[in-house]
Amino acid sequence: METPLSRKLRNYVPLGPVERDMLAEALEPARMVEPRADIVEEGEDPRSVNVIQSGWACRYRQFEDGRRQIISLLLPGDCCDPHIFLLDRRDHAIGALTPVSIARIGATAMAELMSRNAALDLAFHREALAASAIQREWTVSLGRRSGVERLAHLFCELHVRLSAVGLADGTSCPMPLTQPDLADALGQTTVHINRTLQDVRAARLLTLKSRRLTLLDPDGLRRLAKFDPSYLHLQASRVAPRGLEAPGP
Amino acid sequence: METPLSRKLRNYVPLGPVERDMLAEALEPARMVEPRADIVEEGEDPRSVNVIQSGWACRYRQFEDGRRQIISLLLPGDCCDPHIFLLDRRDHAIGALTPVSIARIGATAMAELMSRNAALDLAFHREALAASAIQREWTVSLGRRSGVERLAHLFCELHVRLSAVGLADGTSCPMPLTQPDLADALGQTTVHINRTLQDVRAARLLTLKSRRLTLLDPDGLRRLAKFDPSYLHLQASRVAPRGLEAPGP
DNA sequence: CGAGGCGTTGAGCAGAATCAACAGGAGTGG
DNA sequence: CCACTCCTGTTGATTCTGCTCAACGCCTCG
Numbered sequence: 001m002e003t004p005l006s007r008k009l010r011n012y013v014p015l016g017p018v019e020r021d022m023l024a025e026a027l028e029p030a031r032m033v034e035p036r037a038d039i040v041e042e043g044e045d046p047r048s049v050n051v052i053q054s055g056w057a058c059r060y061r062q063f064e065d066g067r068r069q070i071i072s073l074l075l076p077g078d079c080c081d082p083h084i085f086l087l088d089r090r091d092h093a094i095g096a097l098t099p100v101s102i103a104r105i106g107a108t109a110m111a112e113l114m115s116r117n118a119a120l121d122l123a124f125h126r127e128a129l130a131a132s133a134i135q136r137e138w139t140v141s142l143g144r145r146s147g148v149e150r151l152a153h154l155f156c157e158l159h160v161r162l163s164a165v166g167l168a169d170g171t172s173c174p175m176p177l178t179q180p181d182l183a184d185a186l187g188q189t190t191v192h193i194n195r196t197l198q199d200v201r202a203a204r205l206l207t208l209k210s211r212r213l214t215l216l217d218p219d220g221l222r223r224l225a226k227f228d229p230s231y232l233h234l235q236a237s238r239v240a241p242r243g244l245e246a247p248g249p
Numbered sequence: 250m251e252t253p254l255s256r257k258l259r260n261y262v263p264l265g266p267v268e269r270d271m272l273a274e275a276l277e278p279a280r281m282v283e284p285r286a287d288i289v290e291e292g293e294d295p296r297s298v299n300v301i302q303s304g305w306a307c308r309y310r311q312f313e314d315g316r317r318q319i320i321s322l323l324l325p326g327d328c329c330d331p332h333i334f335l336l337d338r339r340d341h342a343i344g345a346l347t348p349v350s351i352a353r354i355g356a357t358a359m360a361e362l363m364s365r366n367a368a369l370d371l372a373f374h375r376e377a378l379a380a381s382a383i384q385r386e387w388t389v390s391l392g393r394r395s396g397v398e399r400l401a402h403l404f405c406e407l408h409v410r411l412s413a414v415g416l417a418d419g420t421s422c423p424m425p426l427t428q429p430d431l432a433d434a435l436g437q438t439t440v441h442i443n444r445t446l447q448d449v450r451a452a453r454l455l456t457l458k459s460r461r462l463t464l465l466d467p468d469g470l471r472r473l474a475k476f477d478p479s480y481l482h483l484q485a486s487r488v489a490p491r492g493l494e495a496p497g498p
Numbered sequence: 499c500g501a502g503g504c505g506t507t508g509a510g511c512a513g514a515a516t517c518a519a520c521a522g523g524a525g526t527g528g
Numbered sequence: 529c530c531a532c533t534c535c536t537g538t539t540g541a542t543t544c545t546g547c548t549c550a551a552c553g554c555c556t557c558g
Binding site for chain 3: 146147188189191192195
């Protein structure tokens with residue numbers, strides 16, 4: 001059975017029906033989480049893995065004074081390891097941004113998957129590498145990219161990541177993030193995000209309405225963002241670094 | 250034999266002389282790297298690991314227009330995996346900030362270490378978890394901490410990390426970073442770093458001279474930075490969250 | 499002795515925050 | 529069904545944090 005997870009892992013390693021079935025069997029039935037609710041609960045086995053089947057979530061950190069920073073965005077096919085609880089205190093939380101459907105791979109099932117199938121083992125390792133590459137890229141964005149560049153870069157990243165799980169077509173994808181969400185992800189205020197959005201819209205680079213993002217000028221947007229998809233380690237971006245995705249059927 | 254690496258890993262898992270010796274044997278003889286030179290070379294086996302024996306290095310990303318962002322700082326005992334080369338293009342480089350002594354653990358030695366000794370396996374896994382926790386914390390700093398807070402937080406982090414490898418005493422530690430380095434790590438300009446430094450000095454929180462940092466008011470600094478050492482997952486910070494380090498002998 | 503990197507200072511500017519207000523839409527309860 | 533509330537998106541005015549440009553002293557090192 002094809003799930004967002006297997007779909008994504010196939011970008012790192014070719015997976016046959018055998019591997020896909022092993023994955024599907026390991027996944028426990030999904031549960032739903034409401035927007036704004038936290039996903040990972042204290043006391044979970046830290047070696048198990050939560051996989052997003054649908055919906056968007058985020059790792060975030062909230063200060064007492066109200067400031068919030070979104071540390072990373074979790075899309076369908078992404079894993080949120082509850083490693084957070086490996087030791088004493090959790091340093092961040094994972095929350096749903098939209099209604100989210102979560103499936104779990106238990107600790108033992110996960111261990112068996114990795115030990116019994118080399119391809120899956122490799123795929124999960126590359127997945128983890130890609131996740132840290134994304135985190136590093138966020139560091140670069142927050143540190144050295146300007147407001148417009150940051151916004152443009154995030155949209156480029158999300159479009160490619162969604163493409164990798166079949167949730168985007170050539171130039172558009174869902175964009176459930178509100179402006180407050182974008183602000184907390186990009187380290188700015190909603191007011192400023194709003195104005196930056198108006199700028200990129202005025203530059204005819206993209207449209208964003210009814211929770212859908214359309215790239216009007218993908219190359220222009222990438223140039224502006226200094227976006228180089230190779231850090232995502234996806235097959236698609238290696239095969240065709242220019243025209244990112246083949247047009248949908 | 251005790252190395253910065255074994256010293257650090259002991260913070261995650263108790264290691265006996267057996268494990269320490271296994272580690273020491275796996276380490277190939279060290280090589281020196283000059284400041285400003287890059288450490289990891291193209292073509293290295295991505296599964297091997299470079300361990301810093303002495304000196305400071307950093308992951309960084311440089312744009313064509315000159316902007317540089319330091320993505321993370323690597324201290325003695327830290328591992329810099331050349332995973333960077335797992336796929337096509339490298340997304341960042343690793344460079345020496347001071348003279349650096351590097352030892353390598355070959356790919357096969359590393360694999361044997363992990364498979365033959367459960368404690369070491371666990372220790373390396375926790376090390377990796379701690380590294381990503383640090384990366385997340387940098388995301389939070391760059392996104393939502395003000396100039397002073399960022400600077401204060403970085404100093405707190407570095408002091409604790411250096412303590413974990415025995416390179417700091419109760420209130421002071423080496424600080425080879427120049428103001429341009431600090432600027433590139435914290436996403437600001439050297440001019441502004443300079444002024445922020447003057448502020449924290451004026452507030453009698455710390456002194457910084459001849460490449461040495463002294464925390465005059467550690468608690469005040471931590472409060473200012475909203476620094477909670479638990480994310481570093483170090484034993485010391487769990488045992489004594491208040492008075493971070495026991496005074497040296 | 500010259501060169502280059504580092505640290506420091508000043509003046510002026512700009513990107514982003516803050517404060518405030520309001521319109522539109524979705525959901526809720528009377 | 530309507531009034532109400534809350535959240536999102538938008539705009540304006542003002543403030544401030546941090547950047548740019550520029551200059552200079554200092555130190556190290558060749």
